[in-house]
Amino acid sequence: MPTAPNHNTDYRSRLNLRPVINVSGTMTSLGASIMHADAIAAMAEIAPQWIEMDDLQRRASAVIARLTGGEAGFVTACCAAGISMTIAGTMTGTDMLAIEQLPDRTERLKDEVILQLGHAVNYGAPVEQSIRLAGGKPVYAGTATQVMPYHIENSITDRTAALLFVVSHHTVQIGQVSLEEVVEICRPRGIPVIVDAASEYDLRSFLERGADIAIYSGHKFLSGPTSGIVAGRKDLVRAAYLQNKGIGRAMKVGKESIAGVMAALQAWEKRDHVGIRARETAALHLWQTTVNALPGLHAKIMPDPTNNPLDRLEITVAPESGFTANGLAKALAAGDPPIIVRDHESELGFFYLDPCNLHPGEAEVVADAFEKVFAAERPANAMALPRHSLASALRWPD
Ligand SMILES: *Cc1c(COP(=O)(O)O)cnc(C)c1O
Secondary structure, X not given: OOOOOOOOHHHHHHOOOOOOEEEOXXXXXXXXXXXXXXXXXXXXXXXXXXXXXXXXXXXXXXXXXXXXXXXXXXXXXXXXXXXXXXXXXXXXXXXXXXXXHOOOOOOOOOOXXXXXXXXXOEOOOEHHHHHHXXXXXXXXXXXXXXXXXXXXXXXXXXXXXXXXXXXOOOOOOOOOOOHHHHHHHHHHHXXXXXXXXXXXXXXXXXXXXXXXXXXXXXXXXXXXXXXXXXXXXXXXXXXXHHHHHOHHHHHOOXXXXXXXXXXXXXXXXXXXXXXXXXXXXXXXXXXXXXXXXXXXXXXXXXXOOOOOOOEEEEEEEOXXXXXXXXXXXXXXXXXXXXXXXXOOOHHHOEEEEOOOOOOOOHHHHHHHHHHXXXXXXXXXXOOOOXXXXXXXXXXXXX
């Protein structure tokens, strides 16, 4: 039986942490992604050095501008921080007193932020909270499954500061107004369109399609350290960056993360995207063959819902398997090593395997884990249905 190399086993076993294999995607709860070696090296290099932070961020701005096609950019703690700081910037501009008075003293500022109702998602925290953290007031347009241009037009008032557009598999995938139409409505009225593109590969298209600002996570597909990247119109980037003297202080990014994400961006330019895709495809085929040979499972390869160049294996779990989708996910997560699948839709009877964060040898370990689980007796919770439980969160740190 193949065994995966034990990356960081020393560290994890020293702290008694489980050596999980992540086939769920770039999940914050699992440490986001495997960091690129260049990012790790840059972080180690800058760690013992003094640096003038505004100058380091100027260098980051140039790299971000080159990769995104935006006029400027900066690095912050994470995408959620970038949303709060950008929204704050659309409210305050470069008014330093206003910056210091956020988030609550907004009487003299534009403070309404339009959000299509189908975009009001929770990616681990509610996206609208990033607006409220800045002192903005979310204004919802339309209904969850149908938003029309007139809903957006009629949400605009003389207090509208910005429109936030969310790109994510979490959003309602039907009935929303497209980015192009949103830009057509907002641009003539001088309303900035801010795109939450946290988990998107494409660093250029949202700005090309007319967004004023696009915000990315540095730690998802880019394989950088935990960080956020704000890119786009220079006046808005500057206003957002100035929030470091205000609400942004609670979202401070360190020199090491700025250096790390710059290195990750540079590595992204040279990355062998085709070779990586081929390795991911090989893993998907291995899993598909293994899974389709097991009773009650049916696996098919599915494209990413937001058109990232990434496929996943969708595994439908029928009762003949002796499992529910949720029960099978739990059995895999309880294994040795623990396999964490992408199960946020398991109430629909399926889950996914995401191949984008594997170390060499791990694809085979995942395939073997399915066979092991099926060869064993069904665990007590094999037929468990998904239910939301906060028990573990509410017990932390115990
Ligand atoms: C992950 C995610 C975020 C949060 O990004 P962080 O960098 O972890 O703060 C925001 N929006 C969407 C759509 C996401 O997927």
